[in-house]
Amino acid sequence: MRLKKIIPILIIAALLISCKEEKAVIAKAVTAPDYKIDFGKVSPKSVFRNDTLSIWGGSLVKGEDGLYHMFYSRWPKKLGWEWVNYSVISHAVSESPFGPFQPKDDALPDRGAEYWDGSTTHNPTVHKFNGKYYLYYMGNTGDKKVVSVPGKPKINWVHRNNQRIGVAVADSPNGPWKRFDKPVLDISPNEDAYDALMTSNPSVCQMPDGKILMVYKAVGKKDPLPGGGPVVHMVAIADSPTGPFEKYPEPVFTFEGERFPAEDPYIWYQDGKFRAIVKRIKHEGNIREFSLVHYDSEDGIHWNKAKNFEISKRFVEWENGRKQQFVHLERPQVFIENGEPITLLCAADTLDANGARDSFNLQIPLKITKYN
Numbered sequence: 001m002r003l004k005k006i007i008p009i010l011i012i013a014a015l016l017i018s019c020k021e022e023k024a025v026i027a028k029a030v031t032a033p034d035y036k037i038d039f040g041k042v043s044p045k046s047v048f049r050n051d052t053l054s055i056w057g058g059s060l061v062k063g064e065d066g067l068y069h070m071f072y073s074r075w076p077k078k079l080g081w082e083w084v085n086y087s088v089i090s091h092a093v094s095e096s097p098f099g100p101f102q103p104k105d106d107a108l109p110d111r112g113a114e115y116w117d118g119s120t121t122h123n124p125t126v127h128k129f130n131g132k133y134y135l136y137y138m139g140n141t142g143d144k145k146v147v148s149v150p151g152k153p154k155i156n157w158v159h160r161n162n163q164r165i166g167v168a169v170a171d172s173p174n175g176p177w178k179r180f181d182k183p184v185l186d187i188s189p190n191e192d193a194y195d196a197l198m199t200s201n202p203s204v205c206q207m208p209d210g211k212i213l214m215v216y217k218a219v220g221k222k223d224p225l226p227g228g229g230p231v232v233h234m235v236a237i238a239d240s241p242t243g244p245f246e247k248y249p250e251p252v253f254t255f256e257g258e259r260f261p262a263e264d265p266y267i268w269y270q271d272g273k274f275r276a277i278v279k280r281i282k283h284e285g286n287i288r289e290f291s292l293v294h295y296d297s298e299d300g301i302h303w304n305k306a307k308n309f310e311i312s313k314r315f316v317e318w319e320n321g322r323k324q325q326f327v328h329l330e331r332p333q334v335f336i337e338n339g340e341p342i343t344l345l346c347a348a349d350t351l352d353a354n355g356a357r358d359s360f361n362l363q364i365p366l367k368i369t370k371y372n
Contacts, residue, residue, distance in 0.1 A: 032272030033370040036308040037294055039344070040365030041319045045100045048092065049360035052077055056087070057331030057347040058361040060097060061126045061133065061173055067093045068335075069173035070101050070345070071124040071135060072361055081153035081357060084160050085144050087122040089137055091173070097335050097343045098363045107177055108168060113141045116183055117166050120159060123201050125266070125333060126173070127241075129212070134241045135168045135177060136184070136214075138200040152355075157226035163198040165216055167242055184243045185216060185236060194251055196221045197228040203267045204241075205274070205300075212238045213274070213300045214245055215252065215265050223259065230259035235301050252303045253278055253295060266332045267300070268341070271370065274300045277311065277332040277344070290314060292332060292346075307371075316348075316364060327351055328359075334366070341366050 048070070049055060058072040070093070075086040089108040092101040108121040117139020124137045142159035164183035170176060185202065188195050195218035202216045214236045223229035232251035238244060253262040253276075264279040274297040282289045291313045294306040314329040331347040344366050349359040 032298075033372045034307040035271075035275060035294065035296070036369040036371065037277065037311050038367040038369070039312060039316060040367050041321075042316050042362060042364055043098060043319050046098045046363040047360055048072070048099060048101045048363070049358075050074070050077075050103075054081070054083070054357070054359045055347075055361055056083060056359050057123060057333065058092075058345045058363075059124050059126045059333040060335040060343065060345055060363075061128055062097075062337065063173045065172075065174075067095060068097045068101075069093055069126070070361075071107055071126050071173075073122045073124065077358075079146055080148040082146055082148060082156075083120075083122060084140070084163075085120055085142055085146075085156045087120050089121040089124045089135070091175075097337065098365070105175075107135065107175060108137060108139075108179065111179070113144075115139075115179075115181070116141055116162075116164055117179065119144060121166075123264075123331065125203055127204060127206075129206055129241050132241075133170045133173050134204075135170070136202045136204055137166055137168070138163050138202075139166045139183070140164065153357075161198050161219075161226060161228070163200040165199045165202045165214075169242065180242075185214065185245050188247065191221055194218045194220045194230075194232050194234055195247075197225075201264060203265045203276075205268045207237070207269060207300060210239075212241050212245075213267065213269075214238070215267050215276070217263065218251075231263075233262060233265060237300070248301055252301075258283060264331050265295075266334050268334055268336065269300075270336075270339075270341070273298065274303075275306075276303065277334065279330040279332070290328060290330065292329065316362065327357070329362075341368060 053074045054077045056073040058070045073087045091107045092103045094101040112118040119141045122138045140159045140162040148154040165185040167184040168177035168179045197219045200217045204214045218234045219228045235248040236245035255261040265276045267276045276295040280291045280293040292311040295303045296306045297303045314326045326348045333345040334341045335343040344364045349357045
């Protein structure tokens with residue numbers, strides 16, 4: 001008799017739990033809308049360039065001083081496309097997230113080839129977590145040998161394969177920035193790892209539980225050196241912004257049969273989902289087509305093409321109505337203010353008559369439509 005009484009109670013309890021879980025799933029679906037990401041018109045003041053410097057990308061944070069602080073990569077234009085061995089992360093400020101920005105100082109300058117990041121700092125992404133500022137970046141060291149000429153870019157493979165991910169910490173975006181003697185995310189020791197050769201181009205955000213999610217570029221040793229490959233993106237999570245990070249085993253943003261399908265993701269969490277704007281590299285024979293696309297994720301570990309996948313094939317529209325397609329439009333970095341993404345910072349370039357790249361940063365207004 002006792003057992004007969006217990007069984008109905010267990011069934012009722014199971015049904016209540018099931019209903020509760022179902023309601024939770026429904027509630028989550030309601031609070032996690034799909035996004036459609038579009039560009040607004042770009043103002044001439046939203047172009048950050050320099051006649052003597054190549055400028056590549058920018059990342060933005062608002063300081064306690066009320067100013068907008070941009071961190072960007074720059075190197076002497078006269079050297080050619082020597083970002084991998086001559087880039088320095090510098091700092092500019094503006095009263096508006098759309099500019100104009102004024103250069104201020106070098107945030108992470110050269111500090112000596114004996115340091116893992118002593119010769120080059122590149123591709124910054126800046127964040128404020130729990131009252132402190134964190135500047136994530138790629139750093140490397142090497143011989144500084146110039147190997148390219150304007151219009152004929154080559155790459156210094158020593159510097160390229162020494163790329164590792166670092167983080168610098170400060171109480172203010174004006175610095176001083178504390179750098180560390182070791183990368184925050186190094187290569188994996190096993191030779192067959194996806195990131196056995198190099199780690200680079202971090203993108204980070206704070207998860208709802210306070211942990212730090214990182215998606216990063218990785219190159220392994222499966223393909224012939226010095227280039228190696230394939231080139232993929234991996235996920236790592238840490239309890240603290242300065243690590244240690246636990247790496248997850250499977251690559252993300254992949255396309256079957258492609259060895260270098262994506263680059264330069266920017267990730268953030270909003271409205272119940274992780275979101276990402278990613279540079280898509282589509283191969284059609286010997287031609288590579290670049291565009292910006294949109295992924296989303298429930299957990300930050302497994303990513304899927306968003307419902308509205310395509311964002312832009314490198315087109316922007318200026319305030320005067322003129323439309324322009326750039327040779328490259330990449331390194332997307334979203335700036336969020338009052339909980340809403342309002343600006344997309346992108347590296348852009350055009351080619352001169354000799355085929356040399358004139359590179360600069362754009363601050364593009366974002367228009368996001370939400371669909372439940």
